[in-house]
Amino acid sequence: MAHADGLTLESIRNSLIRQEDTIIFSLIERAKYPIIPxxxxxxCSVLPGISGSLLENIVRETEAIQAKYGRYQFPEEHSFFPDNLPxxxxxxxxxxxxxxxxxxxxxxxxxxxxxxxxxLLPLIASEGNYENYTCVAASDLECLQALSRRIHYGKFVAEVKFKDASEEYSPAIQAKDRDALMKLLTFESVEEMxxxxxxxxxxxxxxxxxLNNDAGNGKCKIDPSVLPCLYGEWVMPLxxxxxxxxxxxxLD
Ligand SMILES: O=C(O)C(=O)C[C@]1(C(=O)O)C=C[C@@H](O)C=C1
Known part of the structure; x- marks a missing residue:
């Protein structure tokens, strides 16, 4: 059913399908690098006197720049360090x-x-050394933002589901019945697909x-079995x- 805002469950699911590409490509990129303790x-042993990890500091400062230029005005974007954003x-x-x-x-x-x-990181990379820390941090941030956008897209999915069947959802919302809501919004066959x-x-x-026809002898840049595990254990439950x-x- 299409709503006044043009959103349908199908259009939302299509966005989730496209976001899979972003997540998988970003993980393939991240898998090039080791885990740098x-x-x-x-x-933050690299910058003594600074609190938090190097990744936290890089992400916080990157987010501050992106906030200044409007990133978090969009409801699908969520900051990892929302306190004191400019x-x-x-x-x-x-x-x-x-x-x-x-x-x-x-x-x-x-x-x-x-x-x-x-x-997730230990499933796609192992500990090692690589001198360009910021390059690895940028790759981590790509993965984090792609996962965050996908998971928080649940807000849009829920809005469409509510509009499609408000008479079914409303009693469970009023009763604050999480289990009933979880049952209503779950489609196991979609999750399997x-x-x-x-x-x-x-x-x-x-x-x-x-340029030969051997598709790289079946070699893969990331273990494909990590993906159903990532989605089944974390992405879809979250x-x-x-x-x-x-x-x-x-209904507030
Ligand atoms: O497609 C939906 O209906 C969703 O709610 C999304 C999603 C998912 O995270 O992919 C989550 C719950 C459903 O059981 C199926 C899929």
């Missing part, structure tokens, strides 16, 4: 207001950060391309968590 060390210099955009205003209070980037550093598709995309995007959090506030 100095980048993630919470006492105001935007760019005039407000005319992006249609499709979400309930309470959406702005939902930001699960802390969870996404921990999942990325502690669970997503897992199969991301594994296939990783195989295709990560293959060696050469998207659903965002959907539930959004729906709980939808």
């Amino acid at each position: 100095q980048l993630y060390d919470s006492r 105001d935007s210099l760019v005039p407000p955009n005319s992006y249609p207001q499709v979400l309930h205003p309470a959406a702005a209070s939902i930001n699960i980037n802390k969870t996404i950060w921990d999942m990325y550093i502690n669970k 997503v897992k199969r598709r991301v594994e296939k995309k990783a195989k295709v995007f990560g293959q060696e391309v050469n 998207t659903k968590h965002v959907e539930v959090e959004y729906l709980l506030r939808r």
